[in-house]
Amino acid sequence: MLYRKYSEALVEKFGEKVYKLPVNLPITCPNRDGSIGVGGCIFCAAEGTGFEAQSEKLSVSEQLANNKAIIMPKYKASKFIAYFQNYTNTYMALEAFKQYILEACEADIVGISVSTRPDCLSEPYLEFLHEVKERFGLSIEVELGLQSININTLEIINRGHGLAEYIEAVLKIKSYGFSICTHLIGNLPWDTERDFYEAAKLINVLDVDSVKIHSLYIVKGTVLGDWYEQDAFDMITPDAYIDRVIHFLRLLKPTVVVQRLFGRAPEEITLFCNWEMSWRKLQNELEEKMTSYGYRQGDLYKSQFERQEE
Ligand code: SF4
Numbered sequence: 001m002l003y004r005k006y007s008e009a010l011v012e013k014f015g016e017k018v019y020k021l022p023v024n025l026p027i028t029c030p031n032r033d034g035s036i037g038v039g040g041c042i043f044c045a046a047e048g049t050g051f052e053a054q055s056e057k058l059s060v061s062e063q064l065a066n067n068k069a070i071i072m073p074k075y076k077a078s079k080f081i082a083y084f085q086n087y088t089n090t091y092m093a094l095e096a097f098k099q100y101i102l103e104a105c106e107a108d109i110v111g112i113s114v115s116t117r118p119d120c121l122s123e124p125y126l127e128f129l130h131e132v133k134e135r136f137g138l139s140i141e142v143e144l145g146l147q148s149i150n151i152n153t154l155e156i157i158n159r160g161h162g163l164a165e166y167i168e169a170v171l172k173i174k175s176y177g178f179s180i181c182t183h184l185i186g187n188l189p190w191d192t193e194r195d196f197y198e199a200a201k202l203i204n205v206l207d208v209d210s211v212k213i214h215s216l217y218i219v220k221g222t223v224l225g226d227w228y229e230q231d232a233f234d235m236i237t238p239d240a241y242i243d244r245v246i247h248f249l250r251l252l253k254p255t256v257v258v259q260r261l262f263g264r265a266p267e268e269i270t271l272f273c274n275w276e277m278s279w280r281k282l283q284n285e286l287e288e289k290m291t292s293y294g295y296r297q298g299d300l301y302k303s304q305f306e307r308q309e310e
Helices: 006-014 060-075 094-104 123-136 151-156 163-175 193-205 223-229 238-251 279-293 304-309
Strands: 018-023 079-084 109-116 139-147 179-185 210-214 257-260 270-272
Touching (some): 006 018, 006 257, 060 079, 060 094, 109 123, 179 193, 238 279
Parallel strands (some): 079 109, 109 139
């Protein structure tokens, strides 16, 4: 095993293939509507980040049914995770949140995944998810956007929260026994390599369950898109990105599940994505490199306490 792939971890956990079905709700984000910030993160498209999602005008059941109709014959899967992906899925009235989640608790749904910001969670939402877990026997995952551990970078990209909010959210979610996935961007131009490697160490010490790493893609009509067109920053090369991600994986505990290693966005809306290569080709290159050097996820991992005992 080069690294702990999400698809394999799901088979281990559920005993069969399981797929995430995106659900798109008619909501927004507090970093867009002025309650935390305006304009949103500099890379975020007007339609948010759920490019594979169905129309938010469809009900949760309709979206799940449509996605199942695509996934079931293609991947021969019969169990699914309802993935509340786009925007900030805890930014709505509690009653509306409850209704959406309950609508997703169908017979072939084995888990609920709720994507949100670290600064937009409160106990009643977590308590309700805990009730759902107990009542339906579902696995609950909270996906948190962090993107960078560097507070200066977080300010530049207009995240509207810092590192402390992320740590506080992780500790709170953990106290409910839910699984946590953290989103990071591996090549933000304002981050150093050290920042990214420190993020791996933070994931380890906080016992975060999985990571979703994106290579930075640049969507037309965003602040980042404007900066890109003005040549306001430099992008690292694909080889440098691959080397950076490999080192990140080597620092990461072997138990952390890797949900993604490259960004994915439709060509029509982007100015830049994966150096004009397919993410699959880049992922193959990364895996070939790890194989040829004998690298594995976690082969550089050691907690400071283990190191002190040596
Ligand atoms: S927090 Fe998420 S939805 Fe909100 S602006 Fe940033 S990327 Fe977009």
